[in-house]
Amino acid sequence: MRAVYLFLFIFLPFLSIGQQNLLPISSYYKDQLFAKQQQGQNTYLQYSGSLFLPCAESQFNLHAYIRDSSVQYYDFTEHLFKKHLIEIKGDGYYVTLSPNFNLGLGKDLSDTNSARLFNNTRGFTIEGDILEKFSFSTALYENQNRFTLYENEYYSSIGERYPQSDSSYLTQNAIIPGAARTKPFKVGAFDYAYAIGNLVFKPNKRLLISAGNNAQFVGMGYRSLLLSDNSVPAIYLRADGNITDKLTYTVLRSKQFNVLRRPNFSTVEPYFETKLFSSHFIHYRLNDKLNVGVFEGSYWNVGDSISQQKVRGAYYIPLPFVGSAIENDHQQVNILAGLQASYTLHASIRFYGQLALSNWDTKSIGSQLGVRYYEILGLSNSMLQIEYNNVPKRLYLSDNSRLNYSAYNLPSAHPKGNGFQEYIVRFNYTKKRFYGDVKSILYQLKNYESANLIASNSSITPSSGQIYHQQLELGYRFNKRMNLELFLQHRYRSSSLAGEINTYAFMFGLRTGLINHYDDF
Numbered sequence: 001m002r003a004v005y006l007f008l009f010i011f012l013p014f015l016s017i018g019q020q021n022l023l024p025i026s027s028y029y030k031d032q033l034f035a036k037q038q039q040g041q042n043t044y045l046q047y048s049g050s051l052f053l054p055c056a057e058s059q060f061n062l063h064a065y066i067r068d069s070s071v072q073y074y075d076f077t078e079h080l081f082k083k084h085l086i087e088i089k090g091d092g093y094y095v096t097l098s099p100n101f102n103l104g105l106g107k108d109l110s111d112t113n114s115a116r117l118f119n120n121t122r123g124f125t126i127e128g129d130i131l132e133k134f135s136f137s138t139a140l141y142e143n144q145n146r147f148t149l150y151e152n153e154y155y156s157s158i159g160e161r162y163p164q165s166d167s168s169y170l171t172q173n174a175i176i177p178g179a180a181r182t183k184p185f186k187v188g189a190f191d192y193a194y195a196i197g198n199l200v201f202k203p204n205k206r207l208l209i210s211a212g213n214n215a216q217f218v219g220m221g222y223r224s225l226l227l228s229d230n231s232v233p234a235i236y237l238r239a240d241g242n243i244t245d246k247l248t249y250t251v252l253r254s255k256q257f258n259v260l261r262r263p264n265f266s267t268v269e270p271y272f273e274t275k276l277f278s279s280h281f282i283h284y285r286l287n288d289k290l291n292v293g294v295f296e297g298s299y300w301n302v303g304d305s306i307s308q309q310k311v312r313g314a315y316y317i318p319l320p321f322v323g324s325a326i327e328n329d330h331q332q333v334n335i336l337a338g339l340q341a342s343y344t345l346h347a348s349i350r351f352y353g354q355l356a357l358s359n360w361d362t363k364s365i366g367s368q369l370g371v372r373y374y375e376i377l378g379l380s381n382s383m384l385q386i387e388y389n390n391v392p393k394r395l396y397l398s399d400n401s402r403l404n405y406s407a408y409n410l411p412s413a414h415p416k417g418n419g420f421q422e423y424i425v426r427f428n429y430t431k432k433r434f435y436g437d438v439k440s441i442l443y444q445l446k447n448y449e450s451a452n453l454i455a456s457n458s459s460i461t462p463s464s465g466q467i468y469h470q471q472l473e474l475g476y477r478f479n480k481r482m483n484l485e486l487f488l489q490h491r492y493r494s495s496s497l498a499g500e501i502n503t504y505a506f507m508f509g510l511r512t513g514l515i516n517h518y519d520d521f
Contacts, residue, residue, distance in 0.1 A: 019057035020135035020200040021127050022210065024514040025217045025229055028483050031383055031428065032066050034220050036348045036374045045350075046288050050240065050248040051340055052281045053217040056135075056200055056208055059240075066480045080478055081433075084127075095128040098482050100141055104509025106489075108148045110501050115188055117507060120144040125482075125514070138197035139514075143179070146189035148505050150493060151519055154450075155182070155190070158409040160259040160272070161456045169456045175259065175409055177230050178215065178517045196233045196515075208240040215515075216252065218281060218295060219340055221387055222424055223414050225356040225366045225395075226295045226338040227279065229516050230415045231256075232408040234277070239318075246286070251318045252279040256299075256407035258455050263306070273455070275403060276300040276311060277412075280320035283340070293340035296320045297412075299403040301332045334398035335359050336405055336413075348374040356395060356413070358405070364392040370424075381430040393419040396453055406453035415518045419448040419462075433477050435485075441469040441520050445497070465496035469520045483513040491519075 023029055030053070033044050044060045057063065072078040079085060084096035099122070106117035125139040147155065152174075160181055161169035174182045174190055185191035198212035214236065215229035236254040243249055254277040261270040278300065283293040303309045312332060314323035324335045337360065342352040349371065356366040370387035396405035396418055411417045421444045428437040447462040475487035487510075493503040 019061065019129055020133070020202050020208070021057055021129065021137050022054040022198050022200060022214070023057060023060075023062050024483070025053045025215065026483065026513055026516050027222065028513055029062065030217075030220070031372075031385075033060070033062055034350060034372055035383070037065055043344075043347075045285070045291055045342065045344065050250065050281070050283045051219055051291070051293060051342070052240070052248075052250040052252075052283070054214070056202070056210070056240075058202055059208070063481060068480055080484075082479065082481070084481065092131050093128065095126065097124060097126050098512070099124055100139060100482075100512050100514065102143075102509065102511035102513075104487075104507050104511065106505060106507030106509075109504040109506075111149055113188075115146060117148065117505065118144075118146050118189075119507075119509060119511070121511075133202050135200045136198065138195065140193070140195045141179070141515075142193045143176075144185050144189060144191050145176075146186070147519075148491070148493075148503050150495075150500065150503055152188060154521065158451050158454060160261065160409070161454075162261045163263040169260065175232070176517065177410055177415060178232070178515055180232055181259065181408075194233070206242040209238070210240075211237045216279075218293075218338075219354055219368070220342055220350070220352045220372070221354070221368055221370050221389075222385060222426060223368065223387065223389055223422070225354045225368050225389065225391065225413050226336065226340065227297055228411075228413050228415070230518055231406070231410040231412050234407060246284060248283045250279070250281040250283075252281075253277070253315075254279075258402060258406075259409045260456055273304060273402065274302050274308075275407075276302055276315060277407070278315055278323065280318070281340075282320060289344045291340075291342045294320065295336075295338035295340060296324070297336045297338075297405070298324050299334045299398070299405065301400060301403055304402055330359055330399040332400075334400070334403035334405065336396070358395055358397070359399075361394075364394050366391045366395045379429065383426075383428050385424070385426040387422075387424040387426075389414060389420075389422040389424070391416070391418055391420055391422075393447060393449075401455040404453040404455060409451075409454050411453055415521045416443065417449075417451070417453050420445050430477070435475050435477055437471075437473040437475075439469070439471040439520070443467040463497050467493065467495045467497070469493050471520070484511075485513060486510050 037043050068082045084098040086097040088095045102119045102121035104119040121143045123141040127137040129135045155174035159171045159174045180192045180194035182190035182192040196214050200210045202208050215233045217229050218226040234254045234256045238252045241249045258273040260273045279297045281295050285291050300315050314326040317323040324333050327333045338356040344350050351371050354368040367390045373384040376382045398404050405412050423442045425440045446464045449460040449462050470492040473489040475485045478484040488508045491505040
């Protein structure tokens with residue numbers, strides 16, 4: 001949090017109002033962000049161009065494009081369908097408060113113990129704009145959940161590691177992607193809480209500075225091979241600069257962890273192993289159709305379970321590839337380099353892709369190719385997304401396992417980690433407030449090693465086979481601002497891997513969908 005306090009100390013005295021808050025990066029909002037806008041209005045890619053998310057409302061006011069224009073005659077329905085629960089506006093400030101929740105019940109038919117699935121998430125989101133240049137947000141989530149069998153097994157397998165006297169590690173307390181580590185709750189369920197928040201400052205029209213505890217995402221795909229919101233939100237400091245109307249540059253610094261407990265400690269419980277993350281992203285809009293970007297993401301060594309070391313000075317250099325080139329030691333820094341591109345074939349059709357390679361090893365290159373097709377054959381409020389991802393076996397691994405491209409024992413890019421091919425088809429359609437969402441995913445695994453990005457996993461038996469996910473969701477979306485929706489969901493998962501059984505799960509409930517929690521691994 002030192003970066004946040006420093007940010008406040010430097011900039012608060014100069015605050016002189018505007019909408020700078022960051023947009024959610026859940027799949028629903030990303031689908032709207034890249035959609036065809038109304039005639040005569042620019043799309044996000046034409047207006048801003050940067051694909052390092054989240055973006056700020058001042059960069060692209062998505063809520064203005066997806067606002068509910070219905071006429072409501074009662075305060076209750078006005079807030080239910082169009083506004084936040086509480087809105088306070090005065091001279092130079094605007095503050096909102098809304099509840100966060102995911103209340104659901106379901107059944108995993110493959111669970112022979114007849115245990116009921118449930119989601120019990122409660123919390124709140126507070127956002128505020130102060131004067132023209134400063135915004136803030138904070139959100140709290142308190143959770144009790146029981147997941148399907150395959151989710152339970154995976155979340156438990158990546159839990160925090162406690163060192164043992166024989167140099168092995170004992171695994172306890174599961175970790176939930178996009179959320180936090182847990183403690184046991186009832187039978188086969190988890191209890192956990194987490195908070196996210198941001199401070200955003202826009203000193204001029206070309207510079208945006210943000211700090212806080214949040215997830216990041218690079219690209220316009222359903223997945224990202226460069227940086228995604230799969231892991232646990234992390235403390236960060238970020239600057240986005242519009243060098244010209246077409247050229248943007250993003251610099252990010254973040255403090256992250258391997259969830260390995262240190263063996264020697266004098267506190268109530270041992271600390272986790274720390275590592276630092278740096279990222280640079282240069283994005284150029286050649287024209288209204290073609291965008292290209294260059295990405296660098298690096299993990300930096302600041303010690304292991306026994307010792308600590310000072311931060312390398314090259315870590316602070318705010319230029320892509322310069323700091324890592326100066327260091328030039330794979331025991332001290334792990335580099336992921338990447339390319340991002342998108343091409344608008346038609347107002348409704350957008351192609352996109354990514355390339356990724358680790359430590360300039362051209363024998364191991366990850367690739368993504370996808371297309372978003374909006375208003376399919378003239379069908380309003382529809383989207384078809386087709387995406388292919390290929391991730392080689394060693395793409396995110398480092399010579400120093402402490403610096404694998406992961407955080408909080410979770411992959412920092414694709415949720416599946418290394419060693420697979422993935423085929424994704426997504427389709428969604430909205431009619432008034434009713435919606436339908438279909439998702440199909442096929443994995444082809446060859447010598448796949450589950451959880452091999454965790455530093456303590458030295459030997460894992462590889463496996464080969466196929467995993468297939470099919471999800472159908474129908475619902476009613478009350479409020480677009482908070483993505484408040486009543487939903488009915490069916491999930492089917494089949495696996496040819498040894499020891500895994502097929503999953504047939506049903507869930508219904510009411511939720512505010514602002515954060516992605518990937519369960520399609």
